[in-house]
Amino acid sequence: MSPRVRLIVAVTLFGCLSSPIWSRQISFEHILGANKEPENWLTYSATTFSQRHSLLSQITAANVKNLELQWIYQARSLEKFEATSLVVDGVLYAVQPPNDVIALDAATGRIFWTYSYHPEHARPCCGRVNRGLAILGDTLFMGTLDSQLIAIDAKDGHPIWQTTVAKARSAYVITHAPLIIKDKVLVGVAGGEFGIRGFIGAYDSRTGRQVWRFNTVPGPGEPGHETWGGDSWQTGGAPVWVTGSYDPALNLTYWGTGNPSPDWNSDARPGDNLYSDSVIALDADTGKLKWYYQFTPHDDFDFDSVQVPVLADIEWQGKPLKVMLWANRNGFFYVLDRTTGQFLLGKPFVKVTWASGFDERGKPVRAAGQTPGLDGTLVYPGNPGGTSWYSPSYSPRTGLFYIPAWVNSSSVFVKLPGAYHEGRDYSGGTARSFVPFNWSPAPNFRKEEEGYGAVRALDPQTGERKWEFKMADVTEAGILTTASDLLFSGGREGYFFALDARNGELLWKVALGAAVQSGPLTYSVKGRQYVAVNAGNCLFTFALRQ
Amino acid sequence: MRVVRACLLLLATALAFRTLLAQQQSSVLSETEDGRQLFLANCAVCHGPDGDSVYGVDLGHGKFKTASSDDDLIQILNRGVPGTSMPAFSKSFSNIEMRAIVAYLRYMKSTSSATFASGEAIQGRVIFEGKGKCLNCHRVRDKGSRVGPNLTEIGSVRRTVDLQRSLLDPDAEVLPSNRFIRIVTQDGVTIIGRLLNQDTFTVQLIDSKERLQSFEKANLKEYGFIDKSLMPSYQDKLNNQELADVVSYLASLKGIDGQ
Numbered sequence: 001m002s003p004r005v006r007l008i009v010a011v012t013l014f015g016c017l018s019s020p021i022w023s024r025q026i027s028f029e030h031i032l033g034a035n036k037e038p039e040n041w042l043t044y045s046a047t048t049f050s051q052r053h054s055l056l057s058q059i060t061a062a063n064v065k066n067l068e069l070q071w072i073y074q075a076r077s078l079e080k081f082e083a084t085s086l087v088v089d090g091v092l093y094a095v096q097p098p099n100d101v102i103a104l105d106a107a108t109g110r111i112f113w114t115y116s117y118h119p120e121h122a123r124p125c126c127g128r129v130n131r132g133l134a135i136l137g138d139t140l141f142m143g144t145l146d147s148q149l150i151a152i153d154a155k156d157g158h159p160i161w162q163t164t165v166a167k168a169r170s171a172y173v174i175t176h177a178p179l180i181i182k183d184k185v186l187v188g189v190a191g192g193e194f195g196i197r198g199f200i201g202a203y204d205s206r207t208g209r210q211v212w213r214f215n216t217v218p219g220p221g222e223p224g225h226e227t228w229g230g231d232s233w234q235t236g237g238a239p240v241w242v243t244g245s246y247d248p249a250l251n252l253t254y255w256g257t258g259n260p261s262p263d264w265n266s267d268a269r270p271g272d273n274l275y276s277d278s279v280i281a282l283d284a285d286t287g288k289l290k291w292y293y294q295f296t297p298h299d300d301f302d303f304d305s306v307q308v309p310v311l312a313d314i315e316w317q318g319k320p321l322k323v324m325l326w327a328n329r330n331g332f333f334y335v336l337d338r339t340t341g342q343f344l345l346g347k348p349f350v351k352v353t354w355a356s357g358f359d360e361r362g363k364p365v366r367a368a369g370q371t372p373g374l375d376g377t378l379v380y381p382g383n384p385g386g387t388s389w390y391s392p393s394y395s396p397r398t399g400l401f402y403i404p405a406w407v408n409s410s411s412v413f414v415k416l417p418g419a420y421h422e423g424r425d426y427s428g429g430t431a432r433s434f435v436p437f438n439w440s441p442a443p444n445f446r447k448e449e450e451g452y453g454a455v456r457a458l459d460p461q462t463g464e465r466k467w468e469f470k471m472a473d474v475t476e477a478g479i480l481t482t483a484s485d486l487l488f489s490g491g492r493e494g495y496f497f498a499l500d501a502r503n504g505e506l507l508w509k510v511a512l513g514a515a516v517q518s519g520p521l522t523y524s525v526k527g528r529q530y531v532a533v534n535a536g537n538c539l540f541t542f543a544l545r546q
Numbered sequence: 547m548r549v550v551r552a553c554l555l556l557l558a559t560a561l562a563f564r565t566l567l568a569q570q571q572s573s574v575l576s577e578t579e580d581g582r583q584l585f586l587a588n589c590a591v592c593h594g595p596d597g598d599s600v601y602g603v604d605l606g607h608g609k610f611k612t613a614s615s616d617d618d619l620i621q622i623l624n625r626g627v628p629g630t631s632m633p634a635f636s637k638s639f640s641n642i643e644m645r646a647i648v649a650y651l652r653y654m655k656s657t658s659s660a661t662f663a664s665g666e667a668i669q670g671r672v673i674f675e676g677k678g679k680c681l682n683c684h685r686v687r688d689k690g691s692r693v694g695p696n697l698t699e700i701g702s703v704r705r706t707v708d709l710q711r712s713l714l715d716p717d718a719e720v721l722p723s724n725r726f727i728r729i730v731t732q733d734g735v736t737i738i739g740r741l742l743n744q745d746t747f748t749v750q751l752i753d754s755k756e757r758l759q760s761f762e763k764a765n766l767k768e769y770g771f772i773d774k775s776l777m778p779s780y781q782d783k784l785n786n787q788e789l790a791d792v793v794s795y796l797a798s799l800k801g802i803d804g805q
Contacts, residue, residue: 472744491746
């Protein structure tokens with residue numbers, strides 16, 4: 001055998017032997033079957049059902065007290081660190097805000113590579129943030145603050161293609177993790193405080209070419225356009241800034257939409273303003289609207305409905321049913337039939353004054369006098385909402401729906417005149433809140449009646465609260481549950497903790513020194529389970545003491 | 547007769563403050579409060595907390611050099627005043643913030659009448675440190691107790707009218723950062739202190755012996771806020787002139803660089 005032949009054989013053998021580790025492609029079937037490989041975290045909310053419920057069970061109620069810190073990644077950024085990382089076969093992909101992608105050894109935290117992207121002309125309303133990535137094959141996908149969609153090689157961190165989703169100078173931004181459906185990458189645009197016109201787009205994962213687009217503010221000739229007075233649809237908002245879900249059996253993808261623009265002065269946009277503050281169910285192949293449900297018609301409180309659509313198959317009134325569970329920023333908990341969009345249940349999970357209930361079709365009935373005025377109007381929940389983008393969790397084991405809640409939160413909403421100017425604030429007023437939107441621990445002097453945070457466990461059958469874990473300060477942390485009936489979450493005051501998902505009992509906690517503003521995730525490497533979460537500007541990773 | 551007049555003035559002032567109290571409590575989340583914070587953070591550096599530190603301008607009494615309407619004031623905030631040290635704030639403030647500042651200027655004017663006659667700061671300091679016994683709870687620079695709020699910079703952040711109100715009716719407005727709490731330990735020991743911080747599991751305070759203490763809530767028998775201010779009213783303890791003197795002294799406390 002000549003040296004040349006020997007070399008070819010050696011390379012071929014190396015490739016064959018190492019391929020199970022190094023060359024595995026993440027197919028869409030892998031993403032759909034994410035529960036079959038709970039050692040990985042393949043999409044923003046763990047599965048396309050978005051339950052954030054892991055089947056890993058090495059960490060239990062009995063041993064969780066033995067969790068100890070394994071490694072920390074300190075971001076070179078002072079922005080809010082909101083991204084949920086992905087984990088694929090021992091490699092963790094994090095997004096350092098605003099738009100740097102870091103590939104790390106998930107067991108040690110050592111960096112494989114860094115891809116840096118500097119968004120230009122970005123005008124985000126609420127921080128230069130990013131909430132995560134998507135992966136398909138060996139390609140990562142990231143939306144950027146300047147409204148680019150970028151495909152990045154997951155092995156070497158080099159960009160493959162980049163496409164412009166929307167115009168950054170008009171304040172279109174992308175902050176959420178894309179969603180993979182089949183061979184498409186789905187992203188939406190934010191900018192509801194700047195009078196954008198929202199949409200969700202599906203892009204070919206190989207080329208970046210747009211395949212379909214659904215306008216969350218319908219234009220002339222599109223159904224729903226009649227719900228916008230005059231030309232208000234052109235600056236109607238309805239942004240998309242949290243990742244949606246997907247049901248393969250129905251081939252429907254579900255997305256929450258944000259507030260209509262302007263936020264607090266609705267005079268210029270008479271009508272229900274579809275499809276703002278709604279959940280929309282789209283055919284995943286065509287982007288055609290199958291159904292919608294609007295949580296807050298003609299919103300003038302900035303009650304974005306961008307919460308993660310949590311899909312569950314449960315017994316409903318004695319029959320199995322495909323439902324969607326949704327705790328909305330507007331203070332109501334909802335159960336919807338996700339096949340048809342039928343309203344099944346709506347019940348407040350925090351104090352609500354803006355609506356008195358629902359009509360027979362499930363449309364909220366507005367309470368008298370509860371609308372922003374020139375002198376301000378006190379409304380519950382406040383502008384931060386009863387909850388917001390913070391990921392909830394559903395455990396099929398307990399049958400409970402877990403939400404991060406802002407309790408006793410209120411705001412004085414003020415309506416002001418204002419004209420649209422491209423790329424500039426178009427909120428039409430202001431909202432003053434007892435609990436501030438500050439993002440890191442500050443001295444807390446508040447009384448309970450002035451606002452506090454909680455993890456609340458709701459029974460989807462009734463909307464009744466089964467238990468509550470109170471925090472002295474509010475929470476912007478997501479929730480993770482596991483097959484060992486653990487619940488992981490945190491809060492603004494910097495604790496990361498584990499609760500018994502069955503009763504809310506505190507089992508373990510650690511003070512991380514800065515607000516937890518992301519959803520925890522869990523994965524395993526070489527049979528060892530890890531739990532990771534961002535707090536402040538760091539990613540912390542824990543595992544059981546060995 | 548002079549005494550009667552002083553008493554009547556004091557009574558009228560106290561009543562005015564009670565009205566003010568009602569207004570303020572309902573406006574914790576008000577445009578005025580937003581404006582107050584913006585004013586103190588940005589404007590009081592030159593104009594002073596009462597708005598009267600720049601010659602020829604008395605913002606606290608609605609006395610402006612050129613402006614007569616709200617729009618005029620917003621224009622000045624936007625463009626500044628060329629040829630003076632008044633900068634343009636168009637890049638610093640949104641329109642909503644400018645409106646809030648203007649609302650606060652109007653509020654200052656509407657409440658400015660309820661003030662004492664001018665006092666003597668030097669005499670006020672004597673009363674503050676002597677008859678008033680203020681140093682038993684408060685600290686100014688390196689003198690006095692740390693149990694109550696530190697007043698070294700109080701003249702930079704509170705208006706004269708606010709200082710007066712605090713002396714006459716301390717319960718009228720207790721800022722969250724000045725709240726006191728009462729705790730009872732498992733041993734039955736009661737501790738009262740000024741709240742410094744709290745979270746889900748712990749509470750931090752400074753106690754009556756100026757000790758910084760931190761407690762696990764799980765180890766406490768009781769824990770709760772004290773709703774009333776611990777400061778006594780000086781309405782019956784000092785006469786009108788003495789009150790005016792103390793207010794003048796407090797208004798003169800501008801921090802360690804302003805002494």
